[in-house]
Amino acid sequence: MATITTDSRNTGPAVAADDRRRWFRGQAFWLVAPALLLLVVCLGLPLAIMTLRSFSEPQWGWQNYAWFFGTPVNLTVLQRTFAISAWVTLVCLIAGYPYAYVMTAVGPKMRLVLILCVLVPFWVSGVVRTLAWVILLQDSGVINSVIRAVGLSPVKLIRTQTGVVIGMAQVLLPFMILPLYSVMKTIDLRLMQAARSLGASPARAFAQVYLPLSLPGVYAGAIIVFILALGFYITPALLGGPRSTMLSTLIQNQVLSLLNWGRGGAMGVVLLIATFVLLALAAPLSRQPHKTGSTR
Amino acid sequence: MKTKIGQVTALGLLMIATAALAQSKPVAGEVAEGSLKDKTLTFVSYGGIYQDGQIAALKEFVDKSGVTLLSDGPTEISKLQAQVESGNVTWDVVDTGDFPPYVYCGKLFQKLDFSKIDTSNIPQGQISDCSVPAMNYGVVLMYNTEKYKDNPPRSWKDFFDIEKFPGSRALEGSGDLSGGMIEQALLAAGGSVENMTVADIDKAIEKVKALGPDTIFWKTGADSQQLAESGEADMIAMWTGRAMTAVKNGAAYTPAWQDWLVVMDQMTIPMGVKDPDAAHALINAYVGKSAQETLAKTTSYTPIHKDAKPEVDEVTAAFMTNTPDKLKLGYQQNIKFWVENFEVANEKWNALMAGN
Numbered sequence: 280m281a282t283i284t285t286d287s288r289n290t291g292p293a294v295a296a297d298d299r300r301r302w303f304r305g306q307a308f309w310l311v312a313p314a315l316l317l318l319v320v321c322l323g324l325p326l327a328i329m330t331l332r333s334f335s336e337p338q339w340g341w342q343n344y345a346w347f348f349g350t351p352v353n354l355t356v357l358q359r360t361f362a363i364s365a366w367v368t369l370v371c372l373i374a375g376y377p378y379a380y381v382m383t384a385v386g387p388k389m390r391l392v393l394i395l396c397v398l399v400p401f402w403v404s405g406v407v408r409t410l411a412w413v414i415l416l417q418d419s420g421v422i423n424s425v426i427r428a429v430g431l432s433p434v435k436l437i438r439t440q441t442g443v444v445i446g447m448a449q450v451l452l453p454f455m456i457l458p459l460y461s462v463m464k465t466i467d468l469r470l471m472q473a474a475r476s477l478g479a480s481p482a483r484a485f486a487q488v489y490l491p492l493s494l495p496g497v498y499a500g501a502i503i504v505f506i507l508a509l510g511f512y513i514t515p516a517l518l519g520g521p522r523s524t525m526l527s528t529l530i531q532n533q534v535l536s537l538l539n540w541g542r543g544g545a546m547g548v549v550l551l552i553a554t555f556v557l558l559a560l561a562a563p564l565s566r567q568p569h570k571t572g573s574t575r
Numbered sequence: 576m577k578t579k580i581g582q583v584t585a586l587g588l589l590m591i592a593t594a595a596l597a598q599s600k601p602v603a604g605e606v607a608e609g610s611l612k613d614k615t616l617t618f619v620s621y622g623g624i625y626q627d628g629q630i631a632a633l634k635e636f637v638d639k640s641g642v643t644l645l646s647d648g649p650t651e652i653s654k655l656q657a658q659v660e661s662g663n664v665t666w667d668v669v670d671t672g673d674f675p676p677y678v679y680c681g682k683l684f685q686k687l688d689f690s691k692i693d694t695s696n697i698p699q700g701q702i703s704d705c706s707v708p709a710m711n712y713g714v715v716l717m718y719n720t721e722k723y724k725d726n727p728p729r730s731w732k733d734f735f736d737i738e739k740f741p742g743s744r745a746l747e748g749s750g751d752l753s754g755g756m757i758e759q760a761l762l763a764a765g766g767s768v769e770n771m772t773v774a775d776i777d778k779a780i781e782k783v784k785a786l787g788p789d790t791i792f793w794k795t796g797a798d799s800q801q802l803a804e805s806g807e808a809d810m811i812a813m814w815t816g817r818a819m820t821a822v823k824n825g826a827a828y829t830p831a832w833q834d835w836l837v838v839m840d841q842m843t844i845p846m847g848v849k850d851p852d853a854a855h856a857l858i859n860a861y862v863g864k865s866a867q868e869t870l871a872k873t874t875s876y877t878p879i880h881k882d883a884k885p886e887v888d889e890v891t892a893a894f895m896t897n898t899p900d901k902l903k904l905g906y907q908q909n910i911k912f913w914v915e916n917f918e919v920a921n922e923k924w925n926a927l928m929a930g931n
């Protein structure tokens with residue numbers, strides 16, 4: 280498919296399209312200007328100030344970064360933040376992939392119901408949903424009552440990392456399902472039939488045809504969920520214990536309780552850079568299957 | 576006749592003197608009629624029932640002085656810092672937690688002029704250079720009466736003794752360090768509070784850790800209340816207000832008042848407010864008897880005027896911390912030590928809170 284579009288560039292209609300693209304490039308700036316302005320003023324500027332303060336307070340230098348890497352608890356929590364986010368991403372993927380697939384396979388009415396099931400919780404405030412999880416997960420809560428009723432021994436869910444991952448995954452699930460669905464709905468299901476008619480087992484047809492085609496959705500969803508999870512604050516605070524404290528809580532402590540903007544800033548910068556590094560490492564992964572899949 | 580004139584003159588002189596005295600010596604709760612007309616004050620606190628109650632307590636002051644009172648919040652020291660540093664202070668009177676007016680006195684909060692505030696009815700030891708108390712409450716040891724039946728814990732020492740008193744514990748972990756709690760842990764570990772050193776903080780934190788991995792650090796007042804109402808922790812260090820609500824909701828818990836920790840919010844005036852006199856007048860009105868009674872009635876916090884007698888129900892009255900018997904058992908943390916070691920103490924506490 281990719282080859283066909285590349286070839287068509289040399290034909291007549293494509294030249295007109297090229298012209299249109301050139302015209303569009305000139306106008307494009309004005310179309311993105313409002314969003315760009317918002318980004319620069321509300322994100323870029325504060326980010327720049329925060330970075331500056333991480334070097335300038337209380338004196339100029341690397342002291343805040345030296346403190347960050349010299350304090351064991353910071354490194355533990357940084358590592359934990361990434362670990363929890365990775366778990367949440369995995370749980371969302373496992374729960375979201377089949378769901379998104381079903382959304383593409385059912386009729387329009389059922390699809391609407393499925394979309395609503397994803398979106399309605401999404402419209403409820405994260406705090407409310409988290410508090411609902413407190414009631415479900417606590418030792419005397421709904422889940423443990425059921426477990427006890429069937430004669431099993433209760434499990435510790437609240438104030439554990441498991442509880443935090445469950446709560447965060449529920450909050451973030453729509454961010455996985457929607458990108459997955461938007462990619463999956465473009466996949467022609469007849470390709471699967473073709474693979475089957477050529478003798479592939481269902482598993483093989485899925486692994487070699489459907490899965491590679493759905494990967495862009497997987498990467499988009501995983502990246503959104505992972506990055507949002509890194510900054511989570513309320514859910515780990517309410518569902519977790521000390522052993523599931525995430526970096527945002529430590530940043531909040533530094534800035535709001537101790538007025539230490541320098542250290543808080545340094546922690547933010549470290550988290551940001553660590554995230555970029557991880558994304559850079561993941562980027563080649565997301566391109567690879569396309570290249571092997573196309574005829575180039 | 577002569578004596579009469581003399582008497583009248585004397586009376587007149589007395590009246591003038593009283594008037595002069597009244598002007599120089601403020602009376603808690605009072606403000607001159609129309610004295611703040613056309614002025615605006617912004618009062619900042621933590622919102623909810625609490626701030627509503629504070630505003631209700633200030634109604635008389637607003638009506639009489641003619642001031643326009645605005646409400647803002649919640650109090651965030653970082654926001655206040657931004658205002659003070661940019662020289663644009665819009666918060667006139669700020670309700671803060673225990674420590675800030677001690678830690679940032681003269682930096683973010685101005686030294687109060689006590690010739691403008693009548694502090695004569697405020698409990699001993701609760702006034703600092705930069706603050707007067709906004710109300711009192713306590714951190715009290717609540718225990719499950721069904722669990723400990725005939726052998727109940729009596730003090731924090733028992734709270735930290737898991738051999739004699741097996742069972743799960745819950746402590747405050749909302750982020751702010753509780754100096755009093757650390758001191759009690761240190762006492763339980765066999766240390767002394769009077770000559771406390773930074774190393775003693777570690778010792779106390781070890782004692783907290785010795786409570787075991789299942790120790791709960793509650794994040795919000797509602798969280799602690801939920802722990803009592805669901806019976807999930809056998810002993811809970813709890814704010815008195817939340818303890819009271821839990822008991823009202825049927826939690827089978829009862830307080831052990833020995834060494835309950837005295838806690839208070841503070842009334843402060845930021846550096847660089849436009850009208851310090853008006854701000855002082857607000858605080859002077861706030862600490863008055865009837866204002867404090869209104870506050871206690873609407874919020875169930877303990878009033879800080881010693882003669883205040885709010886009409887409250889039985890359970891609420893049982894959790895008021897200003898009765899003579901409770902005042903005797905109360906424990907005030909060594910604020911001087913915690914202010915001097917604020918940063919290092921917070922760092923150690925935060926490390927505990929982050930599971931390290």
